[in-house]
Amino acid sequence: MKRVLLDGLPFADPLPEGFLYHGASVFTTLRVERGEPLWLEAHLSHLRRHALALGLPYPGDEAFAQDVEALLGAFPKAFCLRLRLTVGEGVRLAEARPYTPLPPSLYREGVRVRLTSFRVHPDLARYKTGNYLPYRLALGEARREGAFEGLLLDASGHVVDGSRTSPLLFRKGTLYLLEGGLEGLTREKVAEAARALGFRVERAFLRPEELQGHLLLAGSGVGLLPVGRPPKALLPLIGRFLPACYTE
Structure with a gap:
């Protein structure tokens, strides 16, 4: 209730x-x-x-x-x-x-995402405002295609945000925080934990064709969720943000 x-x-x-x-x-x-x-x-x-x-x-x-x-x-x-x-x-x-956590299998096998046609607000993208329609539409488009999350672009064509999560990219030992979208708190906590585990952490504006590596989704509702099966190097980081609700 x-x-x-x-x-x-x-x-x-x-x-x-x-x-x-x-x-x-x-x-x-x-x-x-x-x-x-x-x-x-x-x-x-x-x-x-x-x-x-x-x-x-x-x-x-x-x-x-x-x-x-x-x-x-x-x-x-x-x-x-x-x-x-x-x-x-x-x-x-x-x-x-x-709150009911996602099935544990999703943290082992990963989820699917869809690059949508929707764009973030050019002035308000960093703020979590009630002006939420583009994100709702992006999520709806993703769900119609059977994907868990929909990704949004900025006016220059960079992938900057998810409809309900903050995307990150892991490639060759470096964790990239995709810039231009919401200042996600969980994403910042993930960055702190990644540095403690010895990963390099960088911020970058990346276009869809530059997303070569492994995508991750950070958010208060999911913790840290992989897109597709994660490499072994990411398992300790993902484990740190696994919802404790599983342990009851």
Whole structure:
């Protein structure tokens, strides 16, 4: 069952117009494992920075921390949850729902992706805003073709983002963070872990024909998911981000 708080109170009324029509909001999503939100401070930092960049009043970390505590209390027996925290024009929204991880086989065998015809916003691509239609359309196109994820381009034809994940490319010992899309927090955590494991990490703008190597998808809902069967060199990195929900 989904639980929603609007400005700290149980939600029942329709969403404000800014949420519904012109995407005047920013949000972040995170996973809760064993009752602990993953990287909550970092998520709030991203949310605060994105809100201020778009001129949206940020209600403060403490307000969201109270919302998170209240939502966790509404699911006292839940092992894993998915949280979404949103800042709009003078309002904040906090949502929680039970989280079911992907089948473990996908982390061994990988998934399929589709390069879609959709492009990210030239000015807003780095921010996680309510202006989400291109990503929804990209995901729909991918699903119609039997793919797990749809990739989006920028105006120059670089592959910059996924509809719900941040793409990375592994090639010859180097992990490339594809630039031009959302500043994904999970992707940054993957980069930190990759450096600790001895990989080189670089940022790059890459066109579809330059994606030679092994693609990975990073996101709060998936951890680190390979596209196709991953090479052995990537297994320790993938394992570090495997959802702990499997261990209950």
